[in-house]
Amino acid sequence: MTNIEVIMAMKLRTVKRHFREGLKNSWRNSWMTIASVGAVTTTLILVATFLALMMNLNHVASNLEEDVEVKVLVDLTATEEETIELGENLAEIDNVESVVFSSRDEELQALVSSMGDIWGAYEDDNPLNDAFIVRATDPHDTIEIAEEIADFNQVERVNYGQDVVQNLFRFNQYARNIGLVLILALVFTAIFLISNTIKITIMARRKEIEIMKLVGATNWFIRWPFFVEGLLLGVLGSILPIALLISGYYFLDQNIESVNQFSFIEILPFNPFVWQLSFLVLAIGACIGVWGSVMSVRKFLKV
Amino acid sequence: MIEMKDVKKTYPNGVSALNGVDISIDAGEFVYLVGQSGAGKSTFIKLIFREEIASSGSIKVDNFDLLKMKWKEVPLLRRDIGVVYQDFKLLPKMTVYENVAFALEVVEETPRNIRKRVMEVLDQVGLKNKARFIPDELSGGEQQRVSIARAIANYPKLLIADEPTGNLDPDTSWEIMKLLEEINAAGTTIIMATHSKEIVNTIKRRVIAIEGGLIVRDQHRGDYGYET
Ligand SMILES: Nc1ncnc2c1ncn2[C@@H]1O[C@H](COP(=O)(O)OP(=O)(O)O)[C@@H](O)[C@H]1O
Ligand SMILES: [Mg+2]
Numbered sequence: 099m100t101n102i103e104v105i106m107a108m109k110l111r112t113v114k115r116h117f118r119e120g121l122k123n124s125w126r127n128s129w130m131t132i133a134s135v136g137a138v139t140t141t142l143i144l145v146a147t148f149l150a151l152m153m154n155l156n157h158v159a160s161n162l163e164e165d166v167e168v169k170v171l172v173d174l175t176a177t178e179e180e181t182i183e184l185g186e187n188l189a190e191i192d193n194v195e196s197v198v199f200s201s202r203d204e205e206l207q208a209l210v211s212s213m214g215d216i217w218g219a220y221e222d223d224n225p226l227n228d229a230f231i232v233r234a235t236d237p238h239d240t241i242e243i244a245e246e247i248a249d250f251n252q253v254e255r256v257n258y259g260q261d262v263v264q265n266l267f268r269f270n271q272y273a274r275n276i277g278l279v280l281i282l283a284l285v286f287t288a289i290f291l292i293s294n295t296i297k298i299t300i301m302a303r304r305k306e307i308e309i310m311k312l313v314g315a316t317n318w319f320i321r322w323p324f325f326v327e328g329l330l331l332g333v334l335g336s337i338l339p340i341a342l343l344i345s346g347y348y349f350l351d352q353n354i355e356s357v358n359q360f361s362f363i364e365i366l367p368f369n370p371f372v373w374q375l376s377f378l379v380l381a382i383g384a385c386i387g388v389w390g391s392v393m394s395v396r397k398f399l400k401v
Numbered sequence: 402m403i404e405m406k407d408v409k410k411t412y413p414n415g416v417s418a419l420n421g422v423d424i425s426i427d428a429g430e431f432v433y434l435v436g437q438s439g440a441g442k443s444t445f446i447k448l449i450f451r452e453e454i455a456s457s458g459s460i461k462v463d464n465f466d467l468l469k470m471k472w473k474e475v476p477l478l479r480r481d482i483g484v485v486y487q488d489f490k491l492l493p494k495m496t497v498y499e500n501v502a503f504a505l506e507v508v509e510e511t512p513r514n515i516r517k518r519v520m521e522v523l524d525q526v527g528l529k530n531k532a533r534f535i536p537d538e539l540s541g542g543e544q545q546r547v548s549i550a551r552a553i554a555n556y557p558k559l560l561i562a563d564e565p566t567g568n569l570d571p572d573t574s575w576e577i578m579k580l581l582e583e584i585n586a587a588g589t590t591i592i593m594a595t596h597s598k599e600i601v602n603t604i605k606r607r608v609i610a611i612e613g614g615l616i617v618r619d620q621h622r623g624d625y626g627y628e629t
Contacts, residue, residue: 112509306492312450313555314480315507316473 112319120326127299131331134292134390138335138383141288145281146343146379152277153375157366159270166237168244169257171227176252181228184252188230191243195235202226227254285386292331292390296324300394307398317399324391332387333380340376347372402428402559402590403449408458410444410614418444420614421458426592428558431585433601434594435625436611442594445611446563449592450482451475463558480508483552483560483589487567489544491536491551497523498532501551508555522550526580542573546580553584560584562593566600578604598625 124131170188172181188197200208205226220226232247234240244258300307310320351368403426410419418441426432434442447453448460451467460467465478491500498519505515523529526546536544545565552560562581566574578600585591595601601608601624608623609616618626 109509111512115506305490309490309492309503310507311476312452312479312484312490313504313507313551314476314478316476319507319509 116322117326119323120330123299123303123323124327124330127302130295130299131334134295134331134387135335137288137291137295138332138386139338141284141386142336142339142379142383143342144284145382146339146375148277148281149375149378150343150347152273153371154365155273156270158364161364166234166240166258168232168234168240168247170230170232170247170250171254171257172229173252173254174227176228180252184250185230187250188232188247191232191246193235193239194243195233196231197233198231200229200231202228205229285382288386289390289393292328292387293394296327296391296394300398304398307395311399320399321392321395324395325388328387328389328391329384330387331391332383332385335387336380336383339379339383343376343379344372402426402430402463403592404459404461405448406459408448408460409456410441410448410453411456418614419448419455422611422614422616424609424616424619426590428590429585429588431582431591431606432593433606433608433623434592434611435596435601435608435627437627440611441614442611443563444614446561446592446594449559449561450479450484480555481558483549483555483557485545485548485552485560485562485565487564489536489548491544491547493536496533496535497528497539497547500536500547501554504551504554518554519550522554525553525583526550540573541569542576545569545573545577549577549580549584553589557589559590559592562591564594564596566595566597571599574600598627601625 170184172184176184185197185199188194202224205228206220206224209226232243234243240258244256247253248256307320347368350365354365403424405422405424408419408422409417411417422445434445436442444453448455448467449462451470455468458468462478463481465474467478470478492503495503501519501522502515505518510518520529520532523532526549528543528546528550531539531543536547539547545568549560549565560581565581566577569577574597581591581593582604605622608618608620608626610618610620610626
């Protein structure tokens with residue numbers, strides 16, 4: 099029989115027995131249960147914090163990515179017709195979403211309003227160029243498009259925050275990878291901790307397992323109560339992290355507006371983000387518990 | 402019931418415990434396994450219920466080929482075999498009843514059948530009135546009876562006992578022997594390793610003597626054959 103068939107064939111009575119045994123064992127070895135739950139809790143708090151941070155970082159980054167635009171400075175010597183033609187040519191480039199013209203006067207206005215009156219002195223003798231603001235349909239194409247535009251006639255310079263865009267993409271990738279590695283490391287540490295704590299109590303249950311094998315118990319029959327126990331540890335261990343996540347994120351969500359008056363940082367909305375992440379945390383907790391617990395019996399099932 | 406051909410067993414540490422054993426044991430037999438300490442009796446017994454796996458040769462028990470069977474089939478083999486040890490191997494925190502019921506729970510018997518069968522075997526070993534005791538509250542002989550009750554609860558075809566009277570005084574040993582004879586009379590094959598010259602020479606049965614991992618004597622209605 100395959101494992102699946104064994105599970106299917108398992109009678110309800112047996113399922114009940116495994117739950118009863120699993121709960122009984124957790125209760126009987128309460129200090130071990132507390133230690134394991136503590137390990138899961140610590141891990142999950144760190145994991146949840148990481149995940150929340152990373153997901154929001156991603157969110158902010160992709161928001162910024164959306165904002166990436168190419169500013170095309172038109173040659174000062176360009177005639178009006180040439181400028182119009184340039185605008186038409188820009189609009190024809192593949193993957194360009196929009197092209198907006200901004201005259202040199204508008205450019206100066208924008209500068210004055212953001213930088214202050216120093217620039218007001220130039221009002222009579224505007225040194226700025228006319229400009230086109232080009233947006234890519236997909237922000238990732240920005241660099242390519244900008245390079246293409248640089249070769250156009252009547253273009254003095256293109257400006258797209260080259261460094262900012264590239265660094266942003268790179269930073270995002272690093273953050274994602276490092277975060278992932280850290281989370282995996284944390285999870286494995288927790289699994290290791292749990293399997294070791296449970297192993298100590300298995301020593302006491304060793305005789306029981308030995309006798310079960312002697313009278314013809316299948317490995318799954320022996321394993322199930324440990325599975326249940328691990329599940330319980332994982333679920334108990336995720337209660338505090340989820341509570342902290344919900345309350346912490348709620349607090350952040352309520353207060354971020356006032357801290358950040360320009361609201362250039364926008365966090366993921368509380369609903370559904372927190373619920374999704376809570377579910378993920380619960381699932382990770384359950385996996386850690388079950389894996390750690392089932393791993394710890396493995397050695398005793400041989401023979 | 403049991404067929405061994407040129408069975409050798411070398412432990413991972415390099416000790417050769419069996420060096421080519423050929424034996425055939427029929428259903429319903431009662432067999433004593435005798436020999437000095439370290440001769441290989443326990444190894445012989447462990448090979449039968451696959452607690453250890455032979456290094457070479459062939460072993461057939463019931464319909465199982467022990468060197469070719471899959472891991473998943475091992476529990477099925479063990480359900481056909483009851484095992485009794487010198488040190489009883491009872492679970493100290495469980496009552497007598499629970500210790501026996503345990504063996505039936507594991508094979509997923511219904512609670513009704515478990516209750517019925519546990520009381521039946523406890524009656525058979527004469528401990529019906531001590532069902533609620535824990536092992537520590539029983540004498541050695543009584544504890545061995547519990548372990549025998551557990552071993553036969555699942556109607557095994559074969560009962561193997563490794564020095565079942567090794568920890569018991571002579572009177573108690575005779576009681577255990579009487580019980581084993583009854584079980585054998587009811588049709589269960591029994592293999593028993595023992596150091597008791599008195600038992601082997603009094604209750605005459607087939608004697609298989611092992612020395613240095615080899616069978617040196619196989620005698621029907623034999624003697625113990627060693628000075629003690
Ligand atoms: N698990 C084991 N690992 C290594 N050597 C063992 C093991 N069990 C038994 N032996 C060795 O195998 C030989 C036979 O042992 P055993 O079968 O227990 O003999 P008996 O039961 O007749 O006293 C002995 O030399 C013993 O030391
Ligand atoms: Mg021995």
